[in-house]
Amino acid sequence: MYDAVLAESIMITGHGGDQIEAYSARPLGPGPAGGVVVIHHMPGYDGQTKEIARTFAVHGYNAVVPNLYWREAPGASPDDAAAVARAAGGVPDERLVGDVAGAAAYLKGLSNANGKVGTIGYCSGGRQSFLAAVSLPLDAAVDCYGAFVVGTPPEGMPLKVGPIVDKAPDLSCPLLGLFGADDHYPSPEQVAELEKALQEAGKTYEFHSYEGAGHAFFSVNRPAYRPEAAMDGWQKIFAFYGRYLAA
Amino acid sequence: MCTYLTEKIEISGSAKGASGWFKVTDGSVYFDHPVHAPYGHTLNIDFLAPAQGPSARVAVELSADSARALMKAIEAVLESAPPGLE
Numbered sequence: 001m002y003d004a005v006l007a008e009s010i011m012i013t014g015h016g017g018d019q020i021e022a023y024s025a026r027p028l029g030p031g032p033a034g035g036v037v038v039i040h041h042m043p044g045y046d047g048q049t050k051e052i053a054r055t056f057a058v059h060g061y062n063a064v065v066p067n068l069y070w071r072e073a074p075g076a077s078p079d080d081a082a083a084v085a086r087a088a089g090g091v092p093d094e095r096l097v098g099d100v101a102g103a104a105a106y107l108k109g110l111s112n113a114n115g116k117v118g119t120i121g122y123c124s125g126g127r128q129s130f131l132a133a134v135s136l137p138l139d140a141a142v143d144c145y146g147a148f149v150v151g152t153p154p155e156g157m158p159l160k161v162g163p164i165v166d167k168a169p170d171l172s173c174p175l176l177g178l179f180g181a182d183d184h185y186p187s188p189e190q191v192a193e194l195e196k197a198l199q200e201a202g203k204t205y206e207f208h209s210y211e212g213a214g215h216a217f218f219s220v221n222r223p224a225y226r227p228e229a230a231m232d233g234w235q236k237i238f239a240f241y242g243r244y245l246a247a
Numbered sequence: 248m249c250t251y252l253t254e255k256i257e258i259s260g261s262a263k264g265a266s267g268w269f270k271v272t273d274g275s276v277y278f279d280h281p282v283h284a285p286y287g288h289t290l291n292i293d294f295l296a297p298a299q300g301p302s303a304r305v306a307v308e309l310s311a312d313s314a315r316a317l318m319k320a321i322e323a324v325l326e327s328a329p330p331g332l333e
Contacts, residue, residue: 072301073300078282081301082282083293087255215287223285
């Protein structure tokens, strides 16, 4: 079986026509392949997120990670770029949507593309994956423990985001939610509120909350890593994308 | 969670980074995910010179207990330093 993949840094057209850096990982077979926009977590466009993109490529998906902090810190190391972006209060929602739209267009333009594109995001990227899915025509979205889809950041927190659960009726695609039962942001109550909103809007969704896992349980290089939850989560992701992106 | 909780201050002094010493003008103090320290959240301090770009940064990530100990140590040293030596 031919299983070569190509992974490389590229430039894509993001929000407002800006050229931004991105990391592309794609199988070199003829396809047809679904596409995945991987939305990095708050600590940035780092090696672990690029590894996630390569994992999708190995499993037959074209994947791309837009560097959401490129404008603030072009060429800087991921941690320095994240420090600048976080000090500025995070990525503006409108810009995020534009960057994901650009990444999706890149994936659809690949010669082996099947025309379907999904998103996945972790931490702040979990909220942003949901935000993209209520703002853009997508085929599947995965929210990994995104905070503040429901709920407002506590007073004094300079994070410039608000709740977006009211946009659930605009969800354009099925949603897979993977959460840690011990997480506080989002809390199990907030996850339940999101689920209720999706039910009321008649949306297709699948939620899993893992006991013994908190925030960032997919992060292999952090003490929050929970192998059992992460391994099961990966299986859920591939089953979900297999249903909605690969066909 | 991503707290983004940040206190920004103006500072005056120098720090030694990857490219050697540089003059720092700004500080960020925040409690959030570390990049490297083995904790879920840490007290992070960035010593910065924004005019020189994002890479002009000396960063530390401390456990909450370490940060409190550091705070006390700094206060103790400053209190015991003879006046007029600045």
